[in-house]
Amino acid sequence: MEITTFLKHHYRHFNAAALIDAAEGYRAHLDNNGKMMITLAGAMSTAELGISLAEMIREDKVQIITCTGANLEEDVFNLVAHDYYERIPGYRDLSPEQEQALLERHMNRVTDTCIPEMEAMRRIENVILDEWQKADQAGERYFPHEFFYKILLSGKLDASFQIDPKNSWLLEAAKKNLPMIVPGWEDSTLGNMYAGHCISKDIDNVHTVRSGIEYMMFLAEWYTENAKDESTVGFFQIGGGIAGDFPICVVPMLHQDLQRDNVPLWGYFCQISDSTTSYGSYSGAVPNEKITWGKLGLETPKYIIESDATIVAPLIFAIVLGK
Structure with missing residues (x-):
């Protein structure tokens, strides 16, 4: 437990102390037969959070994930095209002309990292389009994440892996058939591609990919089944936006x-966010505001860590994993 020992020795106050409290609360929640949802906003997959999140999934420290469409696909982009990614440490100093040059090379920038369009996005499009069309022709419908599970478990991409597959959180989730919620999937690269294929009639039934309303219906039944008595479900939120707001x-x-009325409230809440605490910003609202909306209760353990999730989340996961 070298990492945990170091953190507990040095992280004693302010956001550092909140990190320790949140991690210990996470462990206590699981030890009390609770289950945990992790929500992923921002660009966590491109930040390679999979290195630690995949291990959390393997060790059964997370029972359901909600993520944006971008995080869903970008984990797979990184899996098959990592060698073609480019890092730009001085991204803050780029001129508009330099940004244009990246565009002309089909390098899509996410902060300090450029995702290569042809090697990542188009490669996955070619594989997943086949699954969309098969389902369409068979009159079958699946959720966005289920199509990703299909292509990952089919072995079609294995020869293209460019990172150790144990660091792909989505591959680990697919192996466990982990429940997943992807609200607003349309707001993603592949969501845009899917819309294009529907417009061009490569896919006849636009509803071949199931919707956000159906995700909420699924979550309602999953939550009712899994949040019972003392076995509550916790909510570990990374960033803000729809990944947290929806579920x-x-x-x-x-x-x-x-x-x-017999369904318990969320049994644990933690948010990592660099959004300034504010009552005019949903992502910056303090957890107590959620009491008024019937989401959290008076006794719900509540934590907020105002920091960069790319720094904080792996440290919390290390404590939860007992490292």
């Missing part, structure tokens, strides 16, 4: 719209 609303929906 946390399932609890008030269950209570207020479906009258399932």
Whole structure:
């Protein structure tokens, strides 16, 4: 437990102390037969959070994931095209002309990292389009993440892996058939490509890929089944946006719209965010505000760490994993 020992010795106050408290609360929640949802916003997959998150999945430290469409696909982009990625440490100093030069080379920049369009995005498009069309022709429908599970487990991409596959969090999730929620998948590169293929009639039924409303319906049943008595579900939120906003609303929906009063509130809450605490910003709202919306309770352990998730999340995961 060298990492944990170091952190507990040095991380004693302010955001550092909040990190320790949140990690210990995470462990306590699991030790009390709780389950945990992790939500991924931002560019966590391109930041290679999979190195630590994949291990969390292998060790059963997370039972369900909600992520943006970008995080879903970018883990696979990195898996098959890592050698073609380019890092730009001085990205803050790029001129508009330098950005244009990256565009002309089909290098899509995410902060300090450029994703190669042809080697990553188009390679995955060619493989997943085949699955979309097969489902379309068979009259079958699947969620966005299920199509990714299919291509990852089929072995079609194995020869293209350019990182150690144990560092792909989505591949580990596919192996476990981990429940996943991907709200707003349309707002992603492959979501745009799917729309294009529907417009060009390569796919006849636009509903071949299942929708966000269906994700919420699935989550409602999953939550009802898994949040019982003392075995509550925790909420570990990385960043803000739809990845966090969408799934946390399932609890008030269950209570207020479906009258399932016996379903417990979220049993743990932690958010890592560099959004300044503010009552005019949903992502910057303090956890207590969620009490008024019927999401968290008076006794729910609540933590907020105002920092960069690329720094904080792997450290919390290390403590949860007992490293």
